[in-house]
Amino acid sequence: MIVVARVLIDSPLPQLDRLFDYEVPAELVADAVPGVRVRVPLRTAGRVVDGYLVDVVAAEAPERPLSELDAIVSPVPVLTPELYALARRAADRAAGSASDILRLVIPKRMVRAEKAWLAAQSAASDTEPSPTASPVTADAAAWADTVLSPYPGLADAVAAAERLALDAPPRPSTELPIGAWAELLAAVAVRQLGAGRSTVVVVPDHRDEEQLLAVLAARVGEDAIVRDDARRSGPERYAAYLRLRTPRPCIVVGNRSTVYAPAHDTACVIVWDDGDPLLAEPLSPGVHARDAALIRQELEGSSLVFAGHTRTTDVERLVQLGWVRELPAARRASPTVVLSATREGESHGARVPSSAFAAARDGLREGPVLVQVARPGYAPVLVCAECRTPARCRHCTGPLRARRPGATPDCGWCGRSDPAWTCVQCGAAKLRMASSGSERTADELGRAFPNTRVIVADGAHPVTRVEARPALVIATRGAEPHAVGGYRAVILLDGDRMLLAEQLRIGESALRWWSNAAALAAPSAPVHLVGVAGPVARALATWTQPAYARAELADRGPLAMPPVVRVAAVEGTLTAVEGALNDLRDAVPTLPAAPGSILGPVPVGDDLVRALVRFDYAHGRTVAETLRAAVVAEALRGRRAAQRARNRSGPGTRTTLRVRLDVPELDL
Secondary structure, three states, X not given: OEEEEEEEEOOOOHHHOOEEEEEOOHHHOOOXXXXXXXXXXXXXXXXXXXXXXXXXXXXXXXXXXXXXXXXXXXXXXXXXXXXXXXXXXXXXXXXXXXXXXXXXXXXXXXXXXXXXXHHHHHHHHHOOOOOOOOOEOHHHHHHHHHHHXXXXXXXXXXXXXXXXXXXXXXXEOOOOOOEHXXXXXXXXXXXXXHOOOEEEEEOOXXXXXXXXXXXXXXXXXXXXXXXXXXXXXXXXXXXXXXHHOOOXXXXXXXXXXXXXXXOOOEEEEEXXXXXXXXXXXXXXXXXXXXXXXXXXXXXXXXXXXXXXXXXXXXXHHHHHXXXXXXXXXXXXXXXXXXXXXXXXXXXXXXXXXXHHHHHHHHHOOOOEEEEEEOOOOOEOOEEEOXXXXXXXXXXXXXXXXXXXXOOOOXXXXXXXXXXXXXXOOOOOOOEEEOOOOHHHHHHHHHHHOOOOOEEXXXXXXXXXXXXXXXXXXXXXXXXXXXXXXXXXXXXXXXXXXXXXXXXXXXXXXXXXXXXXHHOOEOOOOEEEEEOOOOHHHHHHHHXXXXXXXXXXXXXXXXXXXXXXXXXXXXXXXXXXHHXXXXXXXXXXXXXXXXXXXXXXXXXXXXXXXXXXXXXXXXXXXXXXXXXXXXXXHHHHHHHHHHHHHHHOXXXXXXXXXXXXXXXXXXXX
């Protein structure tokens, strides 16, 4: 009998995405426990690589001797069985590698942080065990019950491990400069912490994270809060991850990869604002935090809460299927939304109608006023003053922009200035500003409201909080700072321009931008949406975002658009893509019969092509397995071709076939 270690190799190569068996030497048997980092030899590559020990089994000595485990890097088990199962399941659903997901979740080893954690664990085991006090005080528990009271049955539904869709209260907090949504999610987490269980809260960015941490810090102890995000240093991230390996309940707050956090006895996973593109993982295999949370809930049996000011069509589809339950508040709350348009006698092109201007003037008497715009900068778009042709850079064809009136235009892509620009259509040399960015809007409104403080909040000027005194806050979508007590008026400009984007989900996105901005308004403060009509504007005015998501789903159904169907993108050489598509046609016979199920291939440059495959959710497993097999086969062919080329001292060949599932847009 020998001791066999089953190891997952940390490698991006798809053909290595499986467990490899290694014999454990006698001197390493004591430390070879599941979850530790190891180093193992790779016969084909002739080198030693890193990996995770997934399982240890006793087996009969095989006829062909196994390679031996080279070393155990650390005695700390960083890979739990639950985390491996989740990564394996998520990777299989997305036709990807489990090691790619684990690379996002498990931080790099930091020796000093690890030694400090091991010393703390040793000291805790040497002391006499004492009765553990609850990390939640009676006052904090009472506060959580008060915050949850507007949502009857929410606490019981979370305790019963249900899947819920929650419409957050669209108002600011009365105690802190944060949104009331942060208090609601924190109350759910505090309630579970009081019951001795953990909660994982996933938010899009650091601004949302700071709001949650602010309210949690006032209610529970610092040791019960684990902050998990890439903005922290390596030792801090690793120390936070090791805290999760301690068998004590906690509240984990972080960004998209936090959805995999192996917290102790997780009772609930909360995903805030799942429509935010920051929750879509750009790295392979590209699993959205929403999909990972659904997989985790199914595997662990924990509760799952999707919360937001709007409802995505993805969540609404699950609600209609009965997989997720909608849990409304006992009393529906909504901001005061006004659809502003130009009145008789006003210029049809007036950017700020008289009604919105009056609301801003009245609001400035009491406190800050928020003006949301579409773009940063001064004049993001320049056109020819004669023929209105967009001005483009002569070097790279990028869009020209102006930082100030009369300034020399420069390119938004390459940064070159163009003082001698002439129009390629009519030869004119005069430019005209076709749009107003945040800085130009600040200049214009600053002249309209003299002696008023003007604050610009965008990517170049990050602002997270403004005081309660009068000020005009000009912010781009998603960069709006919080105001103490809420804004006294909110003006939403450039809505018509936002809706012109050629995207399938632009209506959803615009409604999310506007709803999140409207939720920053003080109670009874007016919210003016300027120059927009139609279903999206009506959904905002009546605060019926779930109804808009239902209507969108109904419209996309006959067109077979996501999320009614799943979409896979296959990119590579023409031979590789055609081979993968042929394998799909054989594996799923209904694909060739369905018109438009396979779109392309079309050229995308550098001898590469791309094809899109639309398929039903019922065929998801078959499609993922077939495409993954095609990726592995192409990788092996590329490796053999590279080996032959090296033998001939010629250039190598790299694998080109790439697959991505659950593409949100049909974009060839």
